[in-house]
Amino acid sequence: MNQPTLSQYQYLQKTINNRLGLWLFLVSDAFVFGGLFIARFYLLGTDARPEVNQIVGLVVTSILLLSSFFMNRAETAMATGDTKGFFRHARLTLALGSLFLIGVVGVEWRIAPYPPDHSVAYALLYTMTGFHAFHVLSGLIFIALVYRNARRGLYSAERHWPVEAAAVYWHFVDVVWVFFYPALYLIGQAI
C-alpha cells in the first residue's frame, strides 16, 4: 500500500513549525535550569562552592564540548548527504556523552566528600548535576533513536528534521553545562 508522503514544500513548512516548537520547549526548560543556577548564587554567594575535583570538572566539560562538536559534524554530514559520516560522528557523540555521564555520576558523585543532605552546597551540587545528567541521558536516548531510524534509511539530505532536533537538543544540554561548570567548579572556595 502506498503511504501518503509530504511534498518537499509541505515538509519544509512543517520543519519551520517544528523548529519553533522545539525552541519554545528549550526556552521553558532553560527557566528551570536558570532557577537552579540562581539558587546556587542566592544560597552560597560567590565566596563558596561545594568541594569538587576541578580536574574532573575540566575533563568532563571538555568531553561534553567535544561531543557537541561531533554532533555538529553528524548533522552537517546528514544535511550534505554523507550518511556514513553521520553514523561515524553520531557514534562518537554517543560514546562521549556516555563518558560524560560516567564522569559526573560515576566519578564526581563517588569522590564528593559529603552526601546531598550534608549542607545546602551539596544539595545544590547533586541537584544541579543530577538534573543535568537526566537531560544528558534523555539526549543520548534521543540520538540513539535517530541513529536507529537513520539505519532504516528514514532520513536524507532533504528530509532530516529529527537529526537537526537531536543536535539542537544536545547542544542545549551543552550550553547548560557551560554555565554550571564555573558555578559548581570554579567560583568560590570549597567548603
Next chain:
Amino acid sequence: MEEKRNQLHRIGLTVLIILGVLTIGEFFIGAIAWQWWAILLAIASLKAFYIVREYMHIARLFQPQEEQVE
C-alpha cells in the same frame, strides 16, 4: 555539497578551538582567582553565544519562511 560540507566543518572546528581555549582560560582563572566570578560568567556567556549561534543555528528561526521553503 562537498564544498558546503567542508565549509561547515571548518566553522565547527573553529568554534571547538575557541571553546577549548576559553575553557582552559576559565579553568586557570578559577584555580588562581576564584573571586573573579564576573569574568568567569562572562567567559561562560561567550562560550554559550558561540554554541547557540554556530551549533544550534539560532538564525534559522528568524529566516523568512519563503527563504527556507525555496
